[in-house]
Amino acid sequence: MLTTRDAKSTKSETAYWLLREAIVRGDIEADTPLDDGTLMKQLGVGRTPVREAIKRLALEEFVIWPTHRTPYVRTTSSYDLSQLYEARHIFEIPAARLAAERCAPADLAELERHCSLLDDAIDSGDMYRVAEHDYDFHIGVAKASKNRFLADAVSHLNCGSLRLWYQNYTQLGTDRISEDHRRILTALREHDVESAASAGFDHVQFSHERQLQLHGLTPASTPVPRTR
DSSP states (O other), X not given: OOOOSSOOSSHHHHHHHHHHHHHHHTSSOTTOBXXXXXXXHHHTOOHHHHHHHHHHHHHTTSEEOOTTSOOEEOOOOHHHXXXXXXXXXXXXXXXXXXXXXXOOHHHHHHHHXXXXXXXXXXXXXXXXXXXXXXXXXXXXXXXXXXXXXXXXHHHHHHHTTHHXXXXXXXXXXXXXXXXXXXXXXXXXXXXXXXXXHHHHHHHHHHHHHHHHHHTTOOGGGOOOOOOO
């Protein structure tokens, strides 16, 4: 049964969140074609909201929509891991540094809210919401950098991580997630640039190690992405 993250104001928003949750949870599996008619019945909305939702998911790379072909759910393989986490280091550590320099009280209050919501999701055992609130926290840090291009890059990049995070939490638990986030938040409160960068680096590195464990890999055995 598909369930939406929150009550949304438009049918397109509702369809988007229903599909996003289903993809992250694996209710709609990788490589599954997204047929308009089937989704209209499942979601209880018309063709236009379904297509608008799929278009948004394609922009965020949850979905691949080839020209003149049926869209389908994107596959995330072990080949993606090294590049994904390399990119997270490239974008998220500078974002944490800038956030420590530039964050305002409103940014810190919003990050505290995300931490509290994450704790509530962990306590309730709702791993989908754990993944989404984890995502929200990292976007909040990037937004606190006051660089919208950096924030957009982190948002886009971490959409590709959500299914991985969800699988990680359901299979390996939520060890250190809350503590790592609060360590980052403490550094931002203190405007401690180096501590923010260090906490961000450690958190991303720990997440990478857990993903390798989940895929039965070690850093030395991580597949090298193939080139043409």
